[in-house]
Amino acid sequence: MNIYIANSYKDYIDFTAKHILNFLEKKQEKKEKLYISVSSEYDTKDIYKSIIENIKSYKINFKNIFIFQQSEYIGLSPTDKNSKAYFLKENLISKLDIPEENVFLFDGKGDESQMDKQLEIIKKIGRFDVIWYSLTADSTSAGNERMSSLSSLFRIKTLSEHSISEIKKRFSEDKEVPTTVFSMGMGFIDIVDTVLLTSSGIEKSCSLRECLEHGISDSYPLSKLQKHSDVTVIADYESSLRLSSQTVFMKIEKNIK
Numbered sequence: 001m002n003i004y005i006a007n008s009y010k011d012y013i014d015f016t017a018k019h020i021l022n023f024l025e026k027k028q029e030k031k032e033k034l035y036i037s038v039s040s041e042y043d044t045k046d047i048y049k050s051i052i053e054n055i056k057s058y059k060i061n062f063k064n065i066f067i068f069q070q071s072e073y074i075g076l077s078p079t080d081k082n083s084k085a086y087f088l089k090e091n092l093i094s095k096l097d098i099p100e101e102n103v104f105l106f107d108g109k110g111d112e113s114q115m116d117k118q119l120e121i122i123k124k125i126g127r128f129d130v131i132w133y134s135l136t137a138d139s140t141s142a143g144n145e146r147m148s149s150l151s152s153l154f155r156i157k158t159l160s161e162h163s164i165s166e167i168k169k170r171f172s173e174d175k176e177v178p179t180t181v182f183s184m185g186m187g188f189i190d191i192v193d194t195v196l197l198t199s200s201g202i203e204k205s206c207s208l209r210e211c212l213e214h215g216i217s218d219s220y221p222l223s224k225l226q227k228h229s230d231v232t233v234i235a236d237y238e239s240s241l242r243l244s245s246q247t248v249f250m251k252i253e254k255n256i257k
Contacts, residue, residue, distance in 0.1 A: 003233045003247070005240045012200055012236035017050035019234065020196070021058045027129060028060060034129045037068045037184065038092070040084035041134035041141065043200065048091040062098040068118065070142035072106035073178035074156065082170050083108055106182045115154035115182055128192040133222060135199040138162045139207040143183030144221040152185030186224050195228050199235040205242040208235060213247055
């Protein structure tokens with residue numbers, strides 16, 4: 001596991017964006033087609049902005065990249081500004097030269113058969129090249145709530161009270177707030193070559209410690225990353241404050257300056 005800790009939020013954003021672009025460029029030198037699962041958590045907006053700003057400096061053929069969405073709020077259409085599909089289109093996909101057929105998004109208004117269709121496609125592919133998770137303050141990501149199975153694939157998940165309270169402010173009425181999601185489960189970690197975990201803000205510091213230091217448990221679904229052989233964690237300074245000195249000084253590959 002490689003851990004990078006940024007000295008500031010700006011450094012964290014710039015480093016993460018360039019790390020992702022460099023990864024895609026290097027990976028495409030060896031493999032023409034890439035299959036990736038990207039985060040649709042709202043705190044990745046600045047990272048996507050930096051990716052778009054720096055993209056011209058890298059040789060990446062996005063026509064040979066396939067993007068899969070990790071989760072979607074059930075009940076929200078892809079045109080709903082609060083949907084995760086809308087977020088990805090607005091901040092990333094619409095700004096890339098990528099064929100529409102290479103993008104696999106959920107329709108929150110659709111039924112669960114779309115999960116089976118995506119799973120069929122993934123089984124034909126065999127493996128993902130990279131999955132990018134953005135950590136939440138509740139030690140979760142992509143709808144994988146606490147006590148989620150660590151071996152599940154696509155399924156419907158009920159959001160926790162914590163997750164609902166986090167998104168509630170985006171809706172004008174309580175009845176509009178989603179309570180369930182289509183979710184890509186932790187079982188997909190078993191079929192991915194590389195995992196990226198990003199974390200920023202003091203409110204994520206306990207979550208980051210739980211995922212990296214508390215052992216593997218369904219109480220902290222992303223703790224399963226500890227079993228994977230190729231994981232990169234990028235955190236800003238505030239998010240890293242509760243990590244033990246052993247984690248910080250023994251596992252860091254490079255501090256971001």
